[in-house]
Amino acid sequence: MKRYLLPLIVFAVMLGFLAVGLKLNPREVPSPLIDKPAPAFKLARLDTPEQNLSLQDLQGKVWLLNVWASWCVACRVEHPLLVELAGSGAVPIYGLNYKDKRDDALAWLAKHGNPYVASLSDTEGLVGIDYGVYGVPETFVIDKAGTIRLKHIGPVTPEVLRDTILPLVKKLNA
Amino acid sequence: MLLLAWLGLAAAQEARPLAEDPVLEAQVMRIADELRCLVCQNETIAASHADLAVDLRKQIRQQLQQGRSEQQILDFMVQRYGDFVLYRPPVKSSTWLLWGGPFVLLGVALLGLGLNIRRRRSLASAPLQGADAERVRRLLGEEKS
Numbered sequence: 465m466k467r468y469l470l471p472l473i474v475f476a477v478m479l480g481f482l483a484v485g486l487k488l489n490p491r492e493v494p495s496p497l498i499d500k501p502a503p504a505f506k507l508a509r510l511d512t513p514e515q516n517l518s519l520q521d522l523q524g525k526v527w528l529l530n531v532w533a534s535w536c537v538a539c540r541v542e543h544p545l546l547v548e549l550a551g552s553g554a555v556p557i558y559g560l561n562y563k564d565k566r567d568d569a570l571a572w573l574a575k576h577g578n579p580y581v582a583s584l585s586d587t588e589g590l591v592g593i594d595y596g597v598y599g600v601p602e603t604f605v606i607d608k609a610g611t612i613r614l615k616h617i618g619p620v621t622p623e624v625l626r627d628t629i630l631p632l633v634k635k636l637n638a
Numbered sequence: 639m640l641l642l643a644w645l646g647l648a649a650a651q652e653a654r655p656l657a658e659d660p661v662l663e664a665q666v667m668r669i670a671d672e673l674r675c676l677v678c679q680n681e682t683i684a685a686s687h688a689d690l691a692v693d694l695r696k697q698i699r700q701q702l703q704q705g706r707s708e709q710q711i712l713d714f715m716v717q718r719y720g721d722f723v724l725y726r727p728p729v730k731s732s733t734w735l736l737w738g739g740p741f742v743l744l745g746v747a748l749l750g751l752g753l754n755i756r757r758r759r760s761l762a763s764a765p766l767q768g769a770d771a772e773r774v775r776r777l778l779g780e781e782k783s
Contacts (some may be wrong), residue, residue: 488736493676496720563689589693596718598690 476477480548486521493634495596495615502529502604502612503594509559510583517558517582519610526636528557528629529604530580530620531592533564542619543576549625550579555633559583562600593638605629666699669708673715673723684726 497503506518530546531541550557559580561569566585573583586592594614595604616624616634627634670691673753675687683695692714701711715723727733766774 490679493720493722496717589690593693593697593718596720598719 480623491599492617493598497596497612498615499598500612502610503591505584505586505591505594507560507584507586507591510559510566510573510585511561513566513585517584522558522606524608525612526605526607526633528555528560528633529560529595529596529606530557531560531562531563531595531600531602531604532561532583533553533600534563534568535564538619539601540576541600543579544622545625546579547577547621548589554630556581560586560591560597562586564591603629605632662699665708666700669698669702669711670695672712672725674725676719683717690736752769 465581468568482542502519504519506516509515509517532543538608546557555567557579561583566587569583571588573580589597595602599617601619603614603616603620604612607613614629616629620629652745655740667684671682673683673694675681675686675688675691675692675694678686681688681691683691697714698711699715704716712724721727721733727736729737765771
């Protein structure tokens with residue numbers, strides 16, 4: 465009986481590791497930017513390209529940076545939720561229009577609704593690189609001091625919003 | 639069809655700088671070969687056709703032209719995407735299991751092997767006693783006849 469015990473334990477441990485491995489999402493790479501100052505940017509606004517918006521302009525408030533594009537299919541999934549969130553006034557959402565064409569982006573917003581206080585045109589994707597963006601949509605929570613507190617990769621789901629993002633915003637605003 | 643045409647176009651655009659400065663391009667590719675593409679995780683930035691990989695190759699090329707070193711460029715990438723972009727992760731407290739794990743397993747296996755061999759040897763060298771010896775003799779004798 466005893467000779468079977470050791471293989472059984474080894475097997476159980478392996479099973480445990482594999483079970484945990486199944487639940488992990490390999491697409492979610494932990495961002496090294498968490499708790500670091502948000503990278504500076506100065507970009508033209510999507511709606512009024514003659515006006516620039518920079519990181520300094522947003523200091524002093526808790527805000528969401530949502531990376532989106534009109535060519536991004538998954539963005540359409542989260543979009544109604546963002547529109548609803550913007551309507552509730554819980555937190556201002558700024559958009560980073562990532563590697564998009566201005567006309568396409570404006571048409572997309574007109575069609576699906578515009579939850580953004582302002583969107584920034586990152587036509588070349590350079591600010592996207594600074595923020596380590598690799599899969600649109602991505603959402604950052606940035607605090608009053610301009611520190612990145614959370615990065616969510618992929619569409620924001622109602623659960624993530626309710627259980628993670630909104631409590632964090634509330635805590636940061638307190 | 640449209641996609642194919644587009645891919646062809648993208649490849650053509652990528653190929654242009656190659657002719658301009660082969661030395662620089664070789665350097666770009668060597669650095670890109672060390673970096674994992676985050677969009678298609680089992681490809682290097684050098685091999686991937688993903689949009690982001692093309693952008694990052696461009697980024698490497700520009701930074702080399704600005705005279706930045708290979709290490710500075712790798713640091714630039716790690717700052718943004720984490721150690722995950724490196725195909726050869728650095729040895730530090732959070733990765734010692736990754737680097738040391740195989741050697742620990744090897745050690746455990748060798749220890750087990752050694753113990754097992756010693757046990758067998760001591761079994762083999764112990765002389766048979768009384769009834770056991772008698773039984774062996776009988777069995778061997780039977781076989782001969």
